[in-house]
Amino acid sequence: MDCNHLFIASLNSGSNGNCYYVGNHNEAILVDAGISCRETEKRMLRLGLSMQKVKAIFISHEHTDHIKGLATLASKYNLPIYINPGTLAGCPLNLREDLLRTLKIDQPIQIGNLLVTGFLKLHDASEPVSFVVSCGETKVGVFTDLGAVCEQLTFHFKQCHAAFLETNYDDELLQKSAYPYFLKKRVSGGRGHLSNQQALELFIAHKPTFMTHLLLSHLSKDNNCPELAANLFTQHANGTEIIVASRHEETKVYTILEPAAVHSF
Template sequence: MACNKLYIASLNSGSNGNCYYVGNDQEAILVDTGISCRETEKRMLRLGLSMKHVKAIFISHEHTDHVRGLATISAKYNLPVYITQGTLNGCRFNIREDLIRLLYSTQNISVGSLQITSFLKIHDASEPHSFVVSSGGTKVGVFTDIGAACEQLIFHFKQCHAAFLETNYDDDLLSKSAYPYFLKQRISGGRGHLSNKHALDLFINHRPSFMTHLLLSHLSKDNNNPELAHSLFSEHAGEVEIVVASRFVESEVYTIFEQVSEHSPF
């Protein structure tokens, strides 16, 4: 048997900052840089991950909790930033021009031996994108800040051995919260965030048989509960390991791989 491994970790996940690490033995990328450069470095160091392996940054959209540390970390490590023109226009700071790589929908990008596929998602931002990272036949999706599960998301989710999947809010907790009506509508109105229920429907109906890990991501501090989300998914998980990505600390590093049979010529 041969293995194509990917190592994944959530460095932070929530409205206070989002940053996800995906890489193999040679290269890695960061998806979003919503925590400071210093905090990113500290968390990677604790996990035994090296910034020397990080070769690029991919930005999903321009909201502050996804780009807060971008200008500093990209400049310090001379990392190319893959970002759409609309997202770039929405950023409130300057990124070094020589580091900008304009990103387009359904684009396939090579970063060393990694392959990254981008596709448009539904969210209240300018040109928001999700990403699938591949190493050999192993695929990991980063699917957060999603208003609804569109056909593109379903298509890519079906191919993933692991995924970061948004489970932002519980319907009952959101309806009873002190949030003003307009904010509740923004969150649940189809262009904001994915609820536990909608994420669970996606997982139950479209997860592939070979999926091994699901990291529940971008949980609301006020309108969700880690134990509740974990319990809901665990009931239907089977052999899939369910992990809640924290808004306070980094996750473990998880090893994801596709096993490929090596056929004898005889």
């Protein structure tokens, strides 16, 4: 059973902090630790998730909203931190050396029955990565902080039964916002964030028929609207459940199960 099921939840998603839970019946990982240790514990408790099942933390890049709670959380629970050399070099935190593990690009890491693969993405950080977590044939992608859709992202997206996908901003809202010009260029310039429309184009063109859940992630507080993003994707969902990952609270826990008949992409 463990190699057919994955359980996923967003504990928080946005520029104020990012943390995503992916696990099976026996073990789990967190992707990023951008909220406090105490808040991580509280949200997992409310969801009925156990910190004792969490076996590692995987870090996508060194920006504060992805690592803010990392040092305390990892130290308290003696959790290995998988982080690549570029990200570690840019990380301002004082992390326990005995907990550090080298994350190698495109090389799967086994955590119990989970396989976690990090691949490079386009973002304005030192060596930023996205992740695919698999258990047996079931795959979940964590695809946020993306400046653009690249071939690697498309390749992995097409294999996922569920994904956290960045829908950071609406083009019109960004252009009309009070953001200074340089910040608007940073967000939309190819190494910042993915717009609703860019994410939707990926979804329409490359969504596999077996994708059951899509969690719209890392929405901007000022330049997006949860209802706007959800409505945009729901029109094209074709059986995929669309969920907006909140910047204020955790989502529900979703069960991802590989349809038995589906094995080709």
